[in-house]
Amino acid sequence: MSGAGGGAARGRFAVVGGGIAGVTCAEKLAAEFPSEDIFLITASPVIKAVTNFKQVSKTLEEFDVEEQPSSLLEKRYPNIRVIQSGVKQLKSDEHKICTEDGKEYIYEKLCLCAGAKPKLIVEGNPYVLGIRDTDSAQAFQKNLAQAERIVVVGNGGIALELVYEIQGCEVIWAIKDKAIGNTFFDAGAAEFLIPKLTAESRETPIKCKRTKYTVEGIEEKGRPTAACDKLGSALGPDWHEGLHLKGTKEFSHKVHIEILCEVKKIHLQQEFIQLQQTSLTFPKGEKDVEPDEVLWPVYVELTNGKIYGCNFIVSATGVVPNVELFLDGNNFAVGEDGGLKVDKHMHTSLPDVYAAGDICTAAWEPSPVWHQMRLWTQARQMGWYAAKCMAADALGESIDTDFSFELFAHITKFFNYKVVVLGKYNAQGLGSDHELMLRCTKGHEYVKVVMQNGRMMGAVLIGETDLEETFENLILNQMDLSAYGEDLLNPDIDIEDYFD
Ligand SMILES: Cc1cc2nc3c(=O)[nH]c(=O)nc-3n(C[C@H](O)[C@H](O)[C@H](O)COP(=O)(O)OP(=O)(O)OC[C@H]3O[C@@H](n4cnc5c(N)ncnc54)[C@H](O)[C@@H]3O)c2cc1C
Numbered sequence: 001m002s003g004a005g006g007g008a009a010r011g012r013f014a015v016v017g018g019g020i021a022g023v024t025c026a027e028k029l030a031a032e033f034p035s036e037d038i039f040l041i042t043a044s045p046v047i048k049a050v051t052n053f054k055q056v057s058k059t060l061e062e063f064d065v066e067e068q069p070s071s072l073l074e075k076r077y078p079n080i081r082v083i084q085s086g087v088k089q090l091k092s093d094e095h096k097i098c099t100e101d102g103k104e105y106i107y108e109k110l111c112l113c114a115g116a117k118p119k120l121i122v123e124g125n126p127y128v129l130g131i132r133d134t135d136s137a138q139a140f141q142k143n144l145a146q147a148e149r150i151v152v153v154g155n156g157g158i159a160l161e162l163v164y165e166i167q168g169c170e171v172i173w174a175i176k177d178k179a180i181g182n183t184f185f186d187a188g189a190a191e192f193l194i195p196k197l198t199a200e201s202r203e204t205p206i207k208c209k210r211t212k213y214t215v216e217g218i219e220e221k222g223r224p225t226a227a228c229d230k231l232g233s234a235l236g237p238d239w240h241e242g243l244h245l246k247g248t249k250e251f252s253h254k255v256h257i258e259i260l261c262e263v264k265k266i267h268l269q270q271e272f273i274q275l276q277q278t279s280l281t282f283p284k285g286e287k288d289v290e291p292d293e294v295l296w297p298v299y300v301e302l303t304n305g306k307i308y309g310c311n312f313i314v315s316a317t318g319v320v321p322n323v324e325l326f327l328d329g330n331n332f333a334v335g336e337d338g339g340l341k342v343d344k345h346m347h348t349s350l351p352d353v354y355a356a357g358d359i360c361t362a363a364w365e366p367s368p369v370w371h372q373m374r375l376w377t378q379a380r381q382m383g384w385y386a387a388k389c390m391a392a393d394a395l396g397e398s399i400d401t402d403f404s405f406e407l408f409a410h411i412t413k414f415f416n417y418k419v420v421v422l423g424k425y426n427a428q429g430l431g432s433d434h435e436l437m438l439r440c441t442k443g444h445e446y447v448k449v450v451m452q453n454g455r456m457m458g459a460v461l462i463g464e465t466d467l468e469e470t471f472e473n474l475i476l477n478q479m480d481l482s483a484y485g486e487d488l489l490n491p492d493i494d495i496e497d498y499f500d
């Protein structure tokens with residue numbers, strides 16, 4: 001890489017984004033090409049590094065994420081040059097990146113890892129908060145500390161974590177579906193989990209052991225504290241464990257679930273009062289959880305007719321890839337979910353531009369038991385594999401699809417239970433032609449396997465089941481299990497011995 005005095009700096013490889021995908025990609029490139037400078041251009045003041053990586057089984061992995069100053073990364077890899085500035089423009093036909101600080105960088109190969117942002121139910125409403133990075137999590141915590149009641153909208157990972165963790169604040173949880181946690185669970189698993197949610201007390205959460213560098217939120221009088229506009233990296237597992245998620249009330253946990261509904265409208269206090277006084281058709285709030293004595297700053301009208309007053313709303317309704325800026329002037333193919341389409345070599349539709357992590361949409365023909373989900377683990381795997389593909393292309397070598405894309409595997413924690421999801425764990429895309437087998441011991445474990453034509457296609461394991469490795473193997477080798485029938489989940493049979 002050479003700085004062309006005053007003009008653009010030139011280099012073989014550039015990566016945009018200091019999250020897990022970008023940092024992993026830059027690290028791998030730096031290791032593959034120790035004599036080349038690798039440009040890592042990122043808008044965030046800190047980078048995210050994977051630490052304590054543990055391969056739990058063939059495809060399951062666990063690791064911590066640390067926010068680190070970029071100097072640490074440069075120390076570990078002296079050929080990585082971190083440029084802390086947002087990308088302003090990509091001129092892909094010129095192989096050029098322009099940054100906000102007025103500099104230009106010419107690359108031979110580029111990997112875009114700019115992540116995603118929360119997909120909010122409404123944009124620009126100061127009472128609707130999204131949670132993405134350390135900054136927005138802190139803004140949320142600050143607002144919660146003043147709150148008596150909040151409404152959480154959404155039924156995925158963030159909502160599941162929030163409703164379990166929040167203390168001293170009433171939570172109205174509005175979900176589109178019949179059962180909780182639709183992105184990870186079916187109704188059976190949801191049923192298994194519910195008692196944990198309604199229990200008055202929670203197990204003490206493990207203390208956060210990660211270093212955090214944070215940016216303070218900007219406060220506006222009378223309105224929820226807003227997170228600043230800087231694009232930070234996404235949080236990862238256990239993000240809430242260093243935060244004190246407590247409202248103003250003395251009680252421990254109080255969650256009320258509204259199922260099969262969406263937000264119809266959000267009314268500010270003044271508008272709500274006016275509508276109550278002037279509109280004959282507007283509900284008077286009598287369907288509220290309890291007749292409200294207090295006036296709330298904001299009111300949420302649900303499609304089921306109910307209206308809840310609250311201090312603010314959390315929109316935990318998924319993410320949209322950060323592509324806008326890169327689309328300007330560049331004819332990228334974009335997936336239905338708004339991500340940059342990548343082929344099986346993480347290559348976008350434009351020459352020499354790759355993408356990895358939350359920003360991309362996997363557009364290759366996937367293995368029958370793998371699908372994309374915007375997760376930490378996939379961000380790491382994609383970043384690593386994109387670097388391998390960039391290296392192979394640069395050297396004119398061929399490369400096979402990475403093994404991590406053979407089987408979808410995710411290990412996490414919900415409601416203080418260990419949760420492992422494998423393959424088509426919710427029978428995604430299998431149509432009606434599948435069977436479910438269940439084993440459940442209340443308060444202890446929930447095991448579900450998805451079978452098709454005698455083969456195991458997916459599994460949900462909640463609790464300490466110790467089955468993940470065996471089931472991972474059974475899904476990967478697609479053995480015909482018809483002969484075993486219900487014995488597959490018989491707790492009196494040591495299934496591991498059976499198949500090892
Ligand atoms: C609250 C929360 C909890 C989560 N919990 C889990 C979990 O338990 N398990 C799990 O697997 N996943 C979890 N995830 C998802 C996971 O964090 C993400 O999938 C993953 O971190 C995405 O990594 P990424 O590198 O693709 O993107 P990001 O981490 O978003 O990084 C994007 C990077 O790009 C930079 N950037 C953006 N735009 C520009 C620009 N124009 N110029 C320069 N740089 C730019 C940003 O500053 C940032 O450094 C969670 C997400 C959230 C929000």
Ligand SMILES: NC(=O)C1=CN([C@@H]2O[C@H](COP(=O)(O)OP(=O)(O)OC[C@H]3O[C@@H](n4cnc5c(N)ncnc54)[C@H](O)[C@@H]3O)[C@@H](O)[C@H]2O)C=CC1
Binds near residue numbers: 154161413
């Ligand atoms: N432990 C884990 O593995 C965790 C993973 N994550 C990841 O972080 C990312 C962001 O998390 P989430 O925002 O929870 O996204 P998500 O994709 O997990 O869930 C989004 C939820 O919002 C619902 N939804 C979408 N639009 C809606 C609307 N207009 N009204 C009501 N509901 C709507 C969806 O049905 C879904 O339940 C995801 O990629 C998620 O997988 C987040 C937290 C924990």
